[in-house]
Amino acid sequence: MGATKGPLEELIEKAGGCAVIDGGFATQLEALGADINDPLWSALCLISNPHLIKKVHMQYLEAGADVLITSSYQVTYSTCHLFLFSTCKNHHTIIPVQYKATIPGFLSKSLSIEEAEKLLQKSVKLAIEARDIFWTHLQKNPKHGYNRALVAASIGSYGAYLADGSEYSGVYGPDIELDKLKDFHRRRLQVLASAEPDLLAFEAIPNKLEAQAIVELLNEEKVNIPSWICFSSVDGSHTPSGHSFKECLEILNCCERVPAVGVNCTSPHFIDKLIHELRKFTKKAIVVYPNSGEIWDGRAKKWMPSECFGDGSFEALALKWRESGANLIGGCCRTTPNTIQAISKALKYKR
DSSP states (O other), X not given: OOOOOOHHHHHHHHTTXXXXXXXXXXXXXXXXXOOOOSTXXXXXXXXXXXXXXXXXXXXXXXXXXXXXXXXXXXXXXXXXXXEEOOOGGGGGGOOOEEEETTSSSOGGGTOOHHHHHHHHHHHHHHHHHHHHHHHHHHTXXXXXXXXOOEEEEEEOOHHHHHTSSTTTTOOOOTTOOHHXXXXXXXXXXXXXXXXXXXXXXXXXXXXXXXXXXXXXXXXXXXXXXXXXXXXXXXXXXXXXXXXXXXXXXXXXXXXXXXXXXXXXXXOHHHHHHHHHHHHHHOOXXXXXXXXXXXXXXXXXXXXXXXXXXXXXXXXXXXXHHHHHXXXXXXXXXXXXXXXXXXXXXXXXXXX
């Protein structure tokens, strides 16, 4: 008797071998009229406009997304501070705001740690609610052609918390050890897991040490929710820190709690090469959701002039990436529901 399939494996099978992930988040919030000109940026909508977050999720579901990623990329904890950031798929809005957790009312937003934890859980709840409403509506049409989407709780890297460009270099400094990285991720992981998402999505991990910390933490906390760990890459061959994907996958291959690995927040130029590289060293499902091709300067916090891939390009590339061995394909920074619709059209109607 074979091993029992988890929810991610079942989804990939239902999708014909390659499922669709959603796309960029803050850009779409702004397109809907959200004012995120605030230190909390898109996380502000969890407080003031949660209906817009749900609406963005709904738009991606309508576009054909099989996986929704929550707006929780960076709500992080340290011993005496709380940091709130935007989601990974909106790097143009990542600017940190610091609150001292020893003060009952946290600065201008008066957020306590308990309230921040509720916001984390709310990010999962909103995605689940959107998914369930959409799925219930589809039952009126038995020939709808959609899959029941999974909700993946987004968890960002330590480098995003630092907001000093190390998210894009993977160089965290000599004082950053394995235990410190585990402690950094621990409480956020616990809170998000308690909200009962279908998946955990560790996104844009820039180095091998953090991947090892995540694997050890998942085992220590006995997390039963399947996870994927995605790295970023600036050259199509290595993580930003210079580690080879072979080195990274040697760590991940030993963890049954991580059924999928891949890359996100990376230029489409590199994706096909990266799929082949990953496929050489793992039997796990391969996840890819690149950005639009534009380049974000993490230190200057601005987009640099670069080639932007249009939705038509993503439609053609998705077919190529599936043929190369990708099992989940979506979009990251600056992609939209139109991008995801193009990918979905390619994967679901040209099987």
